[in-house]
Amino acid sequence: MKFGSRAAEESIGCYLAHSIKHNGLSFSKGHQLTAEDVNQLIAAGFADVTVAQVEDTDLHEDEAAALLANHACGDAVSASTPFTGRANLYATHSGVLQVDADKVTEANLIDPAITFACLPPFTEVREGRMLATAKIIPLAVDQKLAKEAAEKISAAISVAAYSPKSVAVISTTLPHLKETTITKSLRVLQERLDIAESTISADLRVPHDEAALINVLNTEQVRDADLVVVFGASAVVDQGDVIPAAIQAAGGELIHFGMPVDPGNLLVLGDLNGTPVIGAPGCARSPQENGFDWVLQRLLADISVTRRDIMSMGVGGLLKEIHSRPQPRDHPLSEDPDKTVCSGVLLAAGNSSRMGQHNKLLALIDGKPVVRHVAEHALASDLSELIVVTGAMASKVEEALSGLPIRFRHNADFDEGISSSIKKGIEGVAEQSNSALILLGDMPFISTEDINTLLKSRSVTQDQLIGVSTTQGKRGNPVLWDRAFFEDLLCLRGDIGGKPIIQQNPSVVYTVEVGEAARRDLDDPEALHSAGGILGKHSEKP
Template sequence: MKFGPVSPKEAIGGVAVHAIRQSGVVLKKGTLITGADAEALVHAGVKEIVVARLEANDVSEDEAASGVAQMIAGEGIHVEKAFTGRCNLFAARPGILMVDRKAVDELNRVDESITFATLPAFKAVTEGEMIATVKLIPFGIDRAVYDKAVDAAHQRRIDVVPFTVKRVGVVSTMLPGLAPKVIDKTVQVTKERLARAGAEVIAERRVQHTEPALREAVKELVDLGSELVLIFGASAIADRRDIIPLAVENVGGKVEHFGMPVDPGNLLLVGRIGKVPVIGAPGCARSPKENGFDWVLMRLLANLKMTREEITAMGVGGLLMEVIQRPHPRVPEPDVIETDVTAIILAAGRSTRMGGPNKLLEKIDGKPLVRIVAEQALASRAESVVVVTGHQHERIEEALCGLDVGFVHNPDFAEGLATSLKAGIKAVPSSSGAALVCLGDMPLVDSKVLDRLIESFAPEKDGLIAIPVAEGRRGNPVLWSRRLFKELLTLEGDIGARHIIMKHNELVVEVPTTGVGVFLDVDTPEALADALKHR
C-alpha cells in the first residue's frame, strides 16, 4: 500500500488518511477521493493531502476485517457488515462465550495491522450483545498477511454455547430469625436469573436447617426431574462437614469443590448427584447483583463442567466488589446529583427514508417536529436539554431559535446513530446523574411521559434504566443512569443500546403508558401522516 502526502490532483483514487476542514470544504477520513473532491480541495487552497492507495496485492480494510471475523466466528455468532475497517461480532443467541486465549493471542501476533478483541471468556451473553471486534489499523494490508491472519483465525474459533438446562429445583432451609419474605425475595431473584437463560424453577421446597430434612428435599427435587438443584442455606456453609455438604453426600452425591476465589461468592459449594449438578449457594446469591454464584450458575445452565479445576481458575478477575449497581462506587463523584436528569435530543440524522426533506423540519400545527420535541423536553422535569445536531445543523439550530437548549454538533453523524448518542452523553453536565435520550422525530411523546420516566428513575433501588411500555411493548425515550454512561460510550456504528438493556434487564424500570406516541417515529411520509392523525 502506498502512503504519503500528494497534491490534490495526484490524490484522485486514493483514500484520505485524515479529515480536512478548510474554507468550507469538509473531507472525511476514509473518503475515496474523486476528481470533484480534488477540484474542491484546490479551490480551498489545500496544497497537499495525505492519502493511502491500495496496490494490486492489497486487501482493503473492510474486506480484511470481514474475512478474519467470518473465519473466527463459530456457533451462535452473527457477524455484522464491516465498516471503516471494523467488523463487530454479536451473540446470535443467549449463552456462554467460549474463547481460547491462545487463539486470540495468536491472531493478534500475526501482524500489528490486525487486532482482535473479545469479552471475557465464559461470560454469559444475551442475544444481540456485542462479543468481539476485528479492527484493521491501516486502510489495507498485503494479501500474504491477510492469508496468514485468516489461517490463524481458522485454526481456532470462538463460540456462544447455548443454555440447555431448563428445569431447576430450589430448596431453602429455615432457622428462627430468617423472615419468610427473605426467602420469597431469594426465590424471585433466582427466577429472574434463570429467566435470562431460558430456565425455570419447576419445584421449590422450604425445610428446617437440618441434614435429614434437607436430604429428603434434595432427593425429592432430583426425583421430580430437576436438571440442576440450588440450595440456599439459612446459615452459610462453614465446612465440608456442615449440613449442606453432608446432605449432598448422604443422598448419594459427591461434593466436587467447596469455596471459590471470587468475592462476593467465596462460600459456594458445587456437587453432583448422579448427572444432576448441585450448587450450595453463598449468601450473596440472595442479591440480584453480580457475584460468583452467577459465574457458576450460568456455566452449569449451559451444561459446561464445573469442577475444582474450573473454579480455582477464577481468581484473576474474581474481585467483583465494584459492580454497576453499587450506590457508592470506589471512585466517588461528589458533584453528581444522582436524581438530576439531562434530556438529550438526537437530531443529527440524514432522513434518508423520507425521500429528500429533513424530517425534523417537517411541521405539525405549524411547528417543526424537532421544536415540538424540544418544547416538551423543556416542559418536563429535566434540569437541562442538549440537542445533538449533524445533518443540516444550521437549519436545526434555526428551528430551535429562542429555546433554552444547548447544542453539540456531531461531525461524524453519517457514521451512525451511536456517534450521536455518544456525543450527547459526553455533553451531559457533570452534575447530572442521568440522561433521558429522546429522538427528534417522535413528536407525540409529551412532557407527561418524560416526567413519569424521570419519576420512575430509582438509583437507590437499582432502577437505573427507565423505559416506557404500552401494550407489552417497550418504546422510546429511554432514561439512563450515569453509571451506564461508560457502556453507552462503547457503542459503534448505526446500532442503538438494545443489547445493553438486555444485558442489564434487572436494572430496568418499565413505565406504563398509553397510545402510540412512544413507538411512532417519523421516518417516512406515511409516518408523518400517522402523526398528524394522532396529534
C-alpha cells in the same frame, strides 16, 4: 500500501488519510477520491493531500476486517458489515461466551496493523450483544498478513447457547429466617433464569438439618429437575456442614466447596445422579453479580464446571466494587451510522419519599403536572418515541399524562431503586432505535431544544456515544445512551443509575451545557416551592 503527501492531481483513486472540511467541502477519512473530488480540492486551494494508495498486494481496511471477523465466528456468532476498517461480532443466541484465547493472541501477534479484541471468556451475553471487534489500523494491509491472521483466529469466538431448564429450589429454614427473605431469593433467582428461558419447577422448604435435606434431595421433584439450587438458612463453614454433607449422604458427589470469587466464597457445587446441585452462598439472594452467577450461567449453557474450573476463577474474581461491566464501542452500523434514532425513556416510578404525603410528579406548575411538562417537552423534540415508566401511583401518573402519544411500562419493583426503572424502560425501546435518552420525571425545566442538542451531538464515527447534560461542567440529566451501552444499563442493580458506566467510559462521553436545568430537580418541598410548584389533593399519596 503507499502513504504520504502527494499532489492533488495525482491522488485520484487514493484514500484520504484525514478528514477534510473546508468552505463547504466535506470528505471523511478513508474516502476514495474521484476525479470530481480532486477538481473540487484543487479549486478550493489544496495543492497537496495526504493519502494512502492501495497496491495490488493489499486488502482495503474493510475487506481485511471482514475477513478476520468472518473467520473468527464460531457457533452462535455472526459478523457485521465492516465500516472504517472495523467489523464487529454479535451473539445470535443468548448464552455464555467461549473464547480460544491462544488463537486471538496468535492473530494479534501477526502484525500491529491487525487487531482483534473480545469480551472476557465466560461472559454471559444476550442475543444481539457485541462480542468482539476486528479493527485494521491503517487504510490497507498486506493481504498475506490478513489471510494468515484469519487462519490463526478461525472459530475462536463462539457462544454456548442457553437451553431451557427446570430448576428445583430447596430453602432450608431456621426461626430467624423471614419468609420474605425466601420469597425475595426465589424472585431474584428467577430473574437470573429468565435469560435462559428456564423456570423454577419446585419450591421446597425444609428445616436446616442434614436428615431433612437428605429426604428432600431424594424426592421425585428434585430427581426430575435439570438443576438443583439450595439456599441455606445458615452459611456453610465446612465440608462437613449441612448442605455438602447432605449431598453426599443422599448418594451424590461433592465436587467443590469454596471459590476464589468475592462475593461468592462459600459456594458449594455437587452432583446428584448426574444433576448439578449448587449450594448457594448468601450473596446469591442479591441480584448483584457474584460467584454464584459464574457457576449458574455455565450450567445453564451446558458447560461442565469442575473443581479446577472454580479454583481458576480468582483472576478477575474480586467483584465487590463492580456495578456494571462497560463494553467497547458497539453499534450495528447502518448506511449512515451517525443518524440518530432515539427513544425517550421518562422515569416516573418513584415514591417521592422526601415529599412526605405528596407525589412531586403530580404537583402543578402553571396549572400542569410536573411530569406532563417533561413529557410534552420530550414529545416536541426529535425523539422517535416516548416511553414512560410508572411505579408508585401509576394510575394517577397515567391520568396526568392522558391524551399524549406515549407508551407506558409499569415497574412493579420500583421500590428496589432507580436501576429497576431504567431496566424496564430500556427493555421497551423500539428495535429500530439506536439510542435512548433517559429523562427524570421531576425535571420540567429541560427544554425541547436541550433534548435536540443532545440528539444532534451523538456521533458513532466521532466516538460520541454517551451524551451528558451539564451545568457549568457538572454532570446532570438527561443522559443519552447509545445502544452499545444498553446491556450495561440492564446489568445495573439497586438504587444505582448510570454514573458508574459514565465514569468507566470517558473516551466516548460528550457533554452538552444546558444551564441550571440539568441539575434542577424537585426532590423536596423547598425545591418545588421555589419552582412555583403547588401541592394539593391532586398530588396526595393514597
